[in-house]
Amino acid sequence: MSLSDDSRYLRGGPVAQRIIASVREDAAIATAEGFPAKLISITVGDTAAVDVYVRNQRAKAALAGIGFEERRFPADITAGELEAAIHGLNADPRVTGIIIQRPVPVHIPIKTLQAAVHPLKDVEGMHPASIGNIVYNQLDLAPCTAAASVELLKETGLDLKGLEVVIVGHSEIVGKPIAFLLMSEGATVTVCHHMTRSVAAHARRADALFVAVGKPRLIKADMVKPGAAVIDIGINAEIGPDGESRIVGDVDAESVKDVASWITPVPGGVGPITVAILLRNTMVALSRQRARYQATYGAPDKLAAE
Numbered sequence: 001m002s003l004s005d006d007s008r009y010l011r012g013g014p015v016a017q018r019i020i021a022s023v024r025e026d027a028a029i030a031t032a033e034g035f036p037a038k039l040i041s042i043t044v045g046d047t048a049a050v051d052v053y054v055r056n057q058r059a060k061a062a063l064a065g066i067g068f069e070e071r072r073f074p075a076d077i078t079a080g081e082l083e084a085a086i087h088g089l090n091a092d093p094r095v096t097g098i099i100i101q102r103p104v105p106v107h108i109p110i111k112t113l114q115a116a117v118h119p120l121k122d123v124e125g126m127h128p129a130s131i132g133n134i135v136y137n138q139l140d141l142a143p144c145t146a147a148a149s150v151e152l153l154k155e156t157g158l159d160l161k162g163l164e165v166v167i168v169g170h171s172e173i174v175g176k177p178i179a180f181l182l183m184s185e186g187a188t189v190t191v192c193h194h195m196t197r198s199v200a201a202h203a204r205r206a207d208a209l210f211v212a213v214g215k216p217r218l219i220k221a222d223m224v225k226p227g228a229a230v231i232d233i234g235i236n237a238e239i240g241p242d243g244e245s246r247i248v249g250d251v252d253a254e255s256v257k258d259v260a261s262w263i264t265p266v267p268g269g270v271g272p273i274t275v276a277i278l279l280r281n282t283m284v285a286l287s288r289q290r291a292r293y294q295a296t297y298g299a300p301d302k303l304a305a306e
């Protein structure tokens, strides 16, 4: 049986469609009430994984009835100019959410940019005032990829309480938030990174293995426990045997599929859910803004009252 027909293949498409259908309903109500949602993406320079993400954001926002605009800046822009652009978007009442695509060029401190986004417009939950929410088990707006990866693990039906989970990669935007989300669910979590003595020794103990590193085929069959769930978050552009550019993950799916009980495809796994959650977070942000507006001005507001 080919993997694509196999139920062990954890496909993100159906999960993403469910989320987008619900976002679409919320967005239609908000628009009818005079509060259309609008997401602004900020891209600095050129990165293949960002191009894929932004292309899908645009397409799915249109499907969900959320406005979308990409602001592209050259790689030699200064941090000050970018901060000024972000402050302009913070002050614009038509803008619901702002996402700063990572990575940004090395001369720009990403943390300063993330902190410049108003916390009410922070649709990724990356502002220093937002990221703590997941530590406190307040999970309604979490970093999108982390939330998407956990959502996909839940599709296995595995009981997360006490589950042995290993995460390879500890970035602020993916690995670390996954660890917090899974701790909230009661899993036992180990986080590996480039200083970990033996990633393989940890990975082989995992009932669920999350990989977010950015290195094609880093995880091979001998690093996976038989029967494990493998969640591949990597999005890497490479040239395939046919000479065409293609997207691959961090897991050597060809070999791992014979050992794992569940595996996420790339493309078609975590990626589509990430986009859907970004749109859902935009609606959560809108709802919070409307609640704040009502609390300040006392204006009646149906969504905020819900």
Ligand SMILES: NC(=O)C1=CN([C@@H]2O[C@H](COP(=O)(O)OP(=O)(O)OC[C@H]3O[C@@H](n4cnc5c(N)ncnc54)[C@H](OP(=O)(O)O)[C@@H]3O)[C@@H](O)[C@H]2O)C=CC1
Pocket: 049, 102, 145, 168, 169, 170, 171, 172, 173, 174, 175, 192, 193, 194, 195, 199, 212, 213, 214, 215, 233, 234, 235, 236, 270, 271, 274
């Ligand atoms: N599907 C999706 O929705 C998304 C996919 N991605 C993809 O996920 C991947 C990771 O992204 P991101 O977290 O932003 O990347 P970063 O480069 O920020 O982080 C990579 C992490 O991997 C660790 N690492 C590097 N080499 C090794 C190694 N040999 N063994 C173990 N750990 C290692 C690094 O550790 P250290 O810091 O210690 O060096 C770091 O924690 C990329 O391919 C990206 O495109 C990202 C976001 C969303």
Ligand SMILES: Nc1nc(=O)c2c([nH]1)NC[C@@H]1CN(c3ccc(C(=O)N[C@@H](CCC(=O)O)C(=O)O)cc3)C=[N+]21
Pocket: 049, 050, 052, 053, 056, 099, 100, 101, 102, 103, 124, 144, 145, 173, 235, 247, 266, 267, 268, 269, 270, 271, 272, 274, 275
């Ligand atoms: N601030 C920030 N947050 C991110 O979450 C972030 C980022 N920066 N920078 C780039 C990476 C990469 N990333 C992707 C998300 C979805 C797809 C996606 O939709 N993939 C589909 C489509 C693939 C295709 O169309 O070829 C799939 O995997 O099936 C891709 C890549 C988010 N990232």
